[in-house]
Amino acid sequence: MSAARRCRPPRALAGLFVWRLRNTGVRQIPYRFVHLYRIANDRLITFQYFNFLKRMYVTQYNKDLSQRAKPKSESIVSPFHELQQLDQEKKVVHKISPVSPIHQSWSETSSRNELREMKSAAETEDSVVPVGAKSKEDRQWKEMKLRLDDLPGILARLSKIKLTALVVSTASAGFAMAPVPFELTCFLLASLGTGLASCAANSINQFFEVPFDSNMNRTKNRPLVRGQISPLLAVCFAASCGVPGIALLTLGVNPLTGALGAFNIFLYTCCYTPLKRMSIANTWVGAVVGAIPPIMGWTAATGSLDAGALLLGGILYSWQFPHFNALSWGLREDYSRGGYCMMSVTHPGLCRRVALRHCLALIGLSTAAPVLNITTWTFPVISLPINLYISYLGFRFYRDADRSSSRKLFFCSLWHLPMLLLVMFTCKKSVLEKEDKGDLPGRSRERAMEIRLP
Amino acid sequence: PPAHSHSDWIGPPDKHSNLRPIIFYVPPEESALERRLREARQEAQASNQRFWAQHNRAFRQEKEEFIYSRLKAKGLEMRDESGQKATLNAEEMADFYKDFLSKNFKKHLQYNRDWYKRNFRITFLMGQVALVRALRWLRRRKKNVEQ
Numbered sequence: 001m002s003a004a005r006r007c008r009p010p011r012a013l014a015g016l017f018v019w020r021l022r023n024t025g026v027r028q029i030p031y032r033f034v035h036l037y038r039i040a041n042d043r044l045i046t047f048q049y050f051n052f053l054k055r056m057y058v059t060q061y062n063k064d065l066s067q068r069a070k071p072k073s074e075s076i077v078s079p080f081h082e083l084q085q086l087d088q089e090k091k092v093v094h095k096i097s098p099v100s101p102i103h104q105s106w107s108e109t110s111s112r113n114e115l116r117e118m119k120s121a122a123e124t125e126d127s128v129v130p131v132g133a134k135s136k137e138d139r140q141w142k143e144m145k146l147r148l149d150d151l152p153g154i155l156a157r158l159s160k161i162k163l164t165a166l167v168v169s170t171a172s173a174g175f176a177m178a179p180v181p182f183e184l185t186c187f188l189l190a191s192l193g194t195g196l197a198s199c200a201a202n203s204i205n206q207f208f209e210v211p212f213d214s215n216m217n218r219t220k221n222r223p224l225v226r227g228q229i230s231p232l233l234a235v236c237f238a239a240s241c242g243v244p245g246i247a248l249l250t251l252g253v254n255p256l257t258g259a260l261g262a263f264n265i266f267l268y269t270c271c272y273t274p275l276k277r278m279s280i281a282n283t284w285v286g287a288v289v290g291a292i293p294p295i296m297g298w299t300a301a302t303g304s305l306d307a308g309a310l311l312l313g314g315i316l317y318s319w320q321f322p323h324f325n326a327l328s329w330g331l332r333e334d335y336s337r338g339g340y341c342m343m344s345v346t347h348p349g350l351c352r353r354v355a356l357r358h359c360l361a362l363i364g365l366s367t368a369a370p371v372l373n374i375t376t377w378t379f380p381v382i383s384l385p386i387n388l389y390i391s392y393l394g395f396r397f398y399r400d401a402d403r404s405s406s407r408k409l410f411f412c413s414l415w416h417l418p419m420l421l422l423v424m425f426t427c428k429k430s431v432l433e434k435e436d437k438g439d440l441p442g443r444s445r446e447r448a449m450e451i452r453l454p
Numbered sequence: 455p456p457a458h459s460h461s462d463w464i465g466p467p468d469k470h471s472n473l474r475p476i477i478f479y480v481p482p483e484e485s486a487l488e489r490r491l492r493e494a495r496q497e498a499q500a501s502n503q504r505f506w507a508q509h510n511r512a513f514r515q516e517k518e519e520f521i522y523s524r525l526k527a528k529g530l531e532m533r534d535e536s537g538q539k540a541t542l543n544a545e546e547m548a549d550f551y552k553d554f555l556s557k558n559f560k561k562h563l564q565y566n567r568d569w570y571k572r573n574f575r576i577t578f579l580m581g582q583v584a585l586v587r588a589l590r591w592l593r594r595r596k597k598n599v600e601q
Binding site for chain 1: 459461462464465466467471473474509545547548551552556558559562566570577580
């Protein structure tokens with residue numbers, strides 16, 4: 001399992017994504033990625049993960065196509081003339097209301113706009129069509145009853161299971177980089193605890209954001225928005241994941257990791273989520289949230305917070321900025337309408353500057369790794385090309401500030417992190433290997449592999 | 455929703471507010487607690503609907519006005535020769551988005567506070583109702599066992 005084989009598929013597939021985007025011109029695809037906030041570094045997951053991404057594009061694209069087929073027609077007339085039309089529509093109200101007595105319990109606006117849809121349909125065709133449109137809408141009404149066989153899928157979406165998987169893999173990267181002999185039980189407990197904590201945090205986040213999620217395109221199909229689960233159940237699920245998760249980390253691993261996990265949940269749910277709507281500082285808080293899992297992995301292995309943990313956290317922290325800023329560049333309309341305070345909307349210049357700054361910081365941090373005895377000196381050398389490339393794209397984004405440069409930077413960040421962590425892992429300075437500083441990458445990798453197997 | 459149903463029904467997203475309306479089931483022997491819960495949910499739904507419908511409508515309207523004024527400044531019409539609606543690119547719209555966000559900032563802060571309070575209250579009431587129902591069910595089972 002050479003690293004070279006791993007390097008090529010992600011790059012080729014990333015190229016495939018860009019090609020696909022250009023061909024399909026689907027704007028919705030990048031939205032999915034905000035779910036995939038942290039990338040797998042695990043060798044086994046990386047390749048399958050990109051295949052999985054490819055599949056997700058197709059399903060997302062098809063889903064959006066079918067969504068467009070719904071009779072959710074944009075008002076043909078400009079909103080300037082909206083008010084004048086309302087009088088005409090009120091007359092239509094009386095004609096159609098005998099069909100549906102239930103609708104009287106709705107608020108006035110919803111009945112009005114449903115009838116506006118019908119009116120526009122009636123304009124073009126005869127009155128048979130509105131009845132047809134009615135029954136189609138009737139079918140879209142769903143009973144709010146929890147079905148047990150749907151529950152696993154619902155809970156998976158509630159806990160953002162894919163994002164959780166990525167968080168767990170960054171934590172396991174932290175664990176793997178710690179300069180201690182590998183312990184399987186500790187590793188599994190730490191991963192499980194981190195996963196549970198992440199599930200809890202994501203569920204609470206969705207619980208808080210129901211009306212906002214329903215107004216944004218990429219989040220409008222979440223379980224709480226669709227009423228597939230009650231808020232009470234969401235909170236109970238979060239509690240039943242969070243409490244055992246943190247307990248597992250505190251008792252099964254060590255108290256420091258448990259404390260970090262609890263702090264991260266708090267930071268994400270009580271700081272980041274409300275801050276998203278109050279100030280642009282949320283991006284920095286969110287970057288810290290993303291940086292903590294590898295630190296947790298490290299402390300799970302070593303039991304202490306040393307420079308290596310902070311460096312790893314620093315790398316994740318810096319990575320968040322080009323990743324998120326590039327992504328948010330294309331979502332400005334949704335953020336503005338939804339009331340989210342993001343740099344890309346309010347301080348676009350700062351947004352691009354920060355992204356570039358942190359791309360360059362990644363180079364600096366990679367160079368600091370051998371200084372702190374975490375990796376050999378081959379690491380900054382090997383990682384320089386990819387770090388320079390992402391910095392170049394960051395610079396292009398800074399200069400051009402357009403959609404294509406933001407997309408390029410975003411897609412680069414997706415394969416950049418797994419590659420960086422992978423290279424870091426292969427250049428890891430094992431405890432027994434401290435003398436072999438000048439080794440060739442291949443040989444040190446093989447030896448590292450031998451030593452690392454339990 | 456059919457008349458014989460004993461549960462709430464949720465519908466497709468509203469055209470203006472993008473929120474899904476819920477029709478609440480009123481059981482014949484509804485307790486005071488359950489009634490409070492249902493009324494809180496109805497009130498929250500109505501308030502959310504009002505806010506978002508008005509907000510989204512304002513957004514669409516102001517966006518149209520902005521596009522119109524910018525196109526006018528450039529000397530273009532709303533629709534070009536082929537009849538397609540003329541649009542501005544993302545960079546030009548960015549000014550509008552920034553403006554709109556800052557204009558509505560206070561409104562959003564107020565709404566957030568409101569929404570969080572309502573959400574917590576509704577969830578807490580749901581918890582109470584669930585607890586009462588569970589106790590009632592246990593009591594009934596105990597009675598059945600004793601008989």
